[in-house]
Amino acid sequence: MAEIEIDLKRFPTASGVYLMRGEDETVLYVGKAKNLRARLRSYFNAAGDGRGQIPFLMNRVHRIDTMVTDTEKEALILENTLIKKYRPRYNINLRDDKTYLSIRLDPREDFPALQTVRRVRRDGALYFGPYASGSAVRETLKEIYRIFPLRHYPMATCRRRGRPCLFHQIGQCSAPCHGRISREEYRHLVDGVVALLSGRESEVVGILTERMRQASEQMRFEEAARLRDQIQAISATVEKQKVVEAGGGDQDVVGLHREGGEVEIVLMFIREGKLIGRRSFPLEWRLDEDELLAAFLKQYYSRDVVIPDQILVPFAPDDTDSLAVWLSEKRGRKVHILAPQRGDKVRLVELAARNAEQSFRERGSRREARREVLEEIRQRLNLSRIPRRMECFDISHVQGSQTVGSMVVLIDGEPASSEYRRFKIATVDGNDDFASMREVLGRRLRRGLREEDLPDFILIDGGKGQLAVVTAVLDELDLLGRVDVAGMAKSRVISNMKGRVVERSEERFFLPGRKNPVVLRQGSAALFMLERLRDEAHRFAISYHRNLRGKNALSSALEAIPGVGAARRKLLLKYFGSVKNIRAATRDELAAVEGLPARTADAVYRYFHEDGHS
Known part of the structure; x- marks a missing residue:
């Protein structure tokens, strides 16, 4: 343990947050406590507090700061804010930070429409989901529009058209923009959509059946036939859904599986008693499971996600009460965090745990396959270590204007989108890719030195010229030998006199100090992984450049x-x-x-x- 002089008596006994800092003032860990002095004392007990990661953490701690709060809930919120700000190395890190899609509907509009969104806000609208993929949302909307033809586009846009859009012609839009449906009739459609998305299919079927009977009695047979088709479509949709016996309602169920320092957490989404999807989170963690579960709940629900009525967990962490209060305020309605002991809810938690174990096993198989690919890359490119963290850089511009750089990252062979970075070129005028690359790499590697976060391997989209730039930057920062590098030159195309491609050469990899390039076997997994990394860097740079151009065009126009x-x-x-x-x-x-x-x-x-x- 680090030789630091800490007088525990100077710390308060109130609730609050503590920050453990390293020698360079970097925040290593952020935690909260009901009693700060008692919590910090556990780190300095002779026997430790039983957590395997504590010695690694405490060997680097040189100072501890505290912030006192009035309540535990305030401490929880402050802790979450500071973790987002400092991203401490020893706190939990949800690497898979994508937000699932939800469906939004604002009932306050005259003619509400459905929207797909990734952020759930407290704006008075209704949100349904989350959905695991864009294809799942598209399939759901396709069924809804076939049954309840709500509008697809903004009213102002549609009203400028001379006639209703194509969706109206195929029966998937009721064309309120052209007065083809009254507000009252449209409201019936909206009520049906809300009931259907809320899982109340039997209620919708009952309403439609009664309207079909009335239409038939009044000899409005076309309307009766349309209602009959809607009922049949709903019945067919319900049959596809998996139902679980959980007493109905909206629930998120947490399953946890741990082996050594690796943890798999699975979150199952249940809406009105139906399992609509699941999501898994692989983590590295050596602290106790109570702290792990509390940290996971805080990080996941601090995002703009749907918060359900109940969150079922395998055990109740110490922070349960303050977490429930915080989530209830965030949602605007009561939220319960339950650790069930019997009945259907226990079986749901057990099912989530089995899913977590299965996900861990599947990830282990994939991890072994990726490790073999990384080992092949190490051997073929003569790297000094297995490239667990690979970064690729690319430069994009149009005739030297609005030059931007991109950095994409693979960690253990998987894209880590939260680690991607974009760079606006600040010191280079005109079209100079080499100088732009030098600026981007210099900024990235200097930050890496400060934060002790350097890549194992850098891949550059380019040949010997670009490789020379990277090597010069590494040499300048005394990183040669600590960071491996290679330049990936695009395949050369040989054409005949008519311009038709007759031969395409293989991708070539240039290495420092080696004259001839390395060629990987066509179709190999190693080549595919490196091509994917290069293509992703190119896509990321192009998308950023287009975004800047679009903003510039907008600015110049308005x-x-x-x-x-x-x-x-x-x-x-x-x-x-x-x-x-x-x-x-x-x-x-x-x-x-x-x-x-x-x-x-x-x-x-x-x-x-x-x-x-x-």
């Missing part, structure tokens, strides 16, 4: 209009959808935008129609 600032640009784009639609809008349509002063609306119209900017 910023010149007097009275149109950032807020009003956002308002116009939200209402019309694009600059093209703003340009095509009439004076009356611009004046109808709520929140846009008449004088500004007139200025926008004159800019596009009278001042020669059309």
Whole structure:
């Protein structure tokens, strides 16, 4: 343990947060406690507190700071905020930080529409999900529109059309934009969608059956036939869904499996008694399971995700009460965290645990396969170590303007999107890829030295020239030998006199100090992994460049209009959808935008129609 002088008596006995800092003031760990002095004392007991990672942590601690709070809930919120800010090395890290899709519907609108979103907000709208993939959402929406034809596009956009869109023609939109359905009739459709997405299919079927009977008695046979088809479609959809006996309601069920320092957590999503999906989180963790579970719940639900009525856990962590209060306030309704002891809910937790174990086994098989591929890369490219963390860099620009750089990361052969970075080139003018690459690499590696977070292997999209730049930067920072590097040159195409491809050479890898390139076997897993890394860096750079160009085009189109600032640009784009639609809008349509002063609306119209900017 580090030789540090810590007087535990100077720490308060109140609730709060503690930050353990290293020699360079880097925050190594953030924790919270009901009693700060008692909690910190456990780290300095002669026998330790039984957690395997504590010696590794305490050997690096040089100072401990504390922040006192009035309540445990405040400490929990502050701890979460500080973890997001500092990203401490010894706190839990949910590497898989993608947010699943949800379906949003705002019932306050005259003609509500369905939206797919990744962020769940407290904005008065209804949210359904989460859904495990885009294809799952598309399949759900496809069924809904076939049964309940809600609108697909913004009302303002559709009203500018001379006739209803194609979705109306195929029966998947009721065309409220052209007055083909009344507000009352449309509201019936919305009520059906809400009931269906909430899992109340029997209620929907009952309502539709009664409306079908009334339509038939009144000899409105076309309407009765349409209602009959809706009932049949709902019945077919329900049969595809898996039902679990959990007493109904919305629940998230946590399953946990641990072997040594590796942990697999599975989260099963149950909505109205139906299992709609699951999600797994692989973690490295050596502290106790109580702290692990509490940290997982705090990190996962701090995001913009759907919070259910109940969260079922295998055991109740010490933070259960404060977690439940925090989640209830975040959701706006009561949330229960339960560790069931008997009945259907226990069986659900056991099912989640079996899923976690199975996910761990499957990941282990995949991990072994990836390790073999990484070992092949190490041998073929003569690397000094297995490249567990691989980074690839790319530069993108158009004729030297708006040059950007990208960095993508593979960790143990899997993309780590939370580690991706984008760079705006600040010190290079014009078209100079070598100088741009030097700036990007210098910024990345200097930060890595400060944070002790360096890659094992850097792959550059380019040949000998780009490789020389990387080698020079590594030499300048005294990193030669600590970070391996290779340049990946694109395959060369040989064409005949008519321009037709007759031969495509293999990808070539250039290494420092070696004249001839290395060629990996075509179709090999090692080559595929490196090609995927290179292509992802290229895609990431291009997407960033296009985003900047789009913003620049938007600025040049709207910023010149007097009275149109950032807020009003956002308002116009939200209402019309694009600059093209703003340009095509009439004076009356611009004046109808709520929140846009008449004088500004007139200025926008004159800019596009009278001042020669059309």
